[in-house]
Amino acid sequence: MDTPLAIFAGRSNLALARAIAExxxxxxxxxxxxxFSDGELYVKYEQSIxxxxxxxxxxxxxxxxxxIExxxxxxxxxxxxxxxxxxVIPYxxxxxxxxKDQPRVSIASKLMANVLVEAGADRILTMDLHASQIQGFFDIPLDHLYASRIFIDYFSKNPIDNLVVVAPDVGSLKMSRAYSKKLGAGLAFIDKRRPKQNVAEVMNIIGEVSGKNILIVDDLIDTAGTITNAAAALKERGALNVMATCTHPILSGPAYQRIEDSPIDELLVTDTVPLRKPSDKIKVLSVAGIFAEAIERIHTNDTISALFDD
Structure with a gap:
């Protein structure tokens, strides 16, 4: 007899969870x-599992x-x-x-991996880890999906002429190169310095951007300093329209205002994290389909390597 499957969700992103189930x-x-009144959390499965x-x-x-939930x-x-x-951890x-890039700091990613395994996870399914080496922190199977499938499909259906893909920092260069290859676009990247957390300074733009339409590719936007500084610097170098993509729209602190005030024409994001508020500049693409397909393949013990297309 086949093992029954059930999908449950915490409260961080119920809209995406419902879409995946659907x-x-x-x-x-x-x-x-x-x-509880003091903030302590309580969970209970209301059906036999x-x-x-x-x-x-x-x-x-x-x-x-x-x-904790x-x-x-x-x-x-x-x-x-x-x-x-x-x-299933979309973000x-x-x-x-x-x-450990400084003395006396925590390797928080490794700690999170340890507690997830200790809590009982047998497998992890996630998308666009900020650092791919985090996969090695787990001693259980981890399946790493890429939102690039969603974005590349969008731009294949809505092509942009005279396009250059820009990596906002060296860490995004590999991903940007993949976009450039699949979209038949040029490639440039920005040499960035970060004097402290959540502060970014644009130093040099390497590549031809003058007179080009730009697509900035990143995995995560927090305070939006990196992406908006990059857009401004590209405009100063003669770029035409500036679009951007990111998988995880954290958008904390001044992020929304920075995006509104920036020369970014449109920002494409996914629904791995729910937006705090709507914006005319932000368009959301859903990753529910790719997660649903991954769940089906994991449940049936089928290969999911076809979903790892980055």
Whole structure:
């Protein structure tokens, strides 16, 4: 007899979770999640999951309650005797702290990996980790999806003439090169210095951008300093229209105002993280379909390498 499948979700991104379940052809399972008066969290599965293959969808952006909620859901599932529980984490928080680059700092990504495994995760499904080496922090299988499939499909259907893909920093260069190749576009990148956290300075633009339409490619936008400084510098160098993409629109602090005030004509993002508020400059593309397909392939023990197209 085939192992039953069930999909559950935490509260960080219920809209995406419902869309994933709908794309899969099912509904979210019943789970109660609530907060006590002092803020302590409580979770309970309201249906039997004994012996089932379950998938728990929960992005982990700030605040910390999102990761705690996921850990409690994983722990409750293991204690309910599931056969396997996969943590589906569209946005993996704390991914920017992936190494000990200064004395006396935490490697927060490794800590998150440890606690997820300790809480009971048998497998991780995520998208566009800020640092790919985080995959090596886990001693359980991790499937790493790429939003580039969504963006490249969009631009293939809505082509841009005279296009140059720009990496806003050296860390984004590999991803930008893939976009450039698949879209038949030019490539440039920005030499950036970051004097402190959440502060970016544009130093040099390497590549021809004058008279070109620009597509800036990044995996995450937090305060939007990097992307808006890059757009301004590109305009100063004679760029025409400036578009940008990012997988995870954290958009904290002054991000919205910076984007509104910037020369960016349109910002394409995915729904791995729900927008705090709408913006005429921001367009959301859904990753529900690719996550639903990955869940199907994991459940049936089929290969998902076809989904790793970056």
């Amino acid at each position: 794309n899969y052809g099912t509904e979210l399972g019943e789970v109660t999640i609530k907060s 004994r012996g089932e293959d379950i998938f728990v969808i929960q992005s982990t952006p700030p605040p910390g309650d999102n990761i 996921l850990l409690l859901l994983l722990d409750a599932a293991k204690r309910a005797s599931v056969k396997r529980v996969t943590a 993996f928080g704390y991914a920017r702290q992936d190494r």
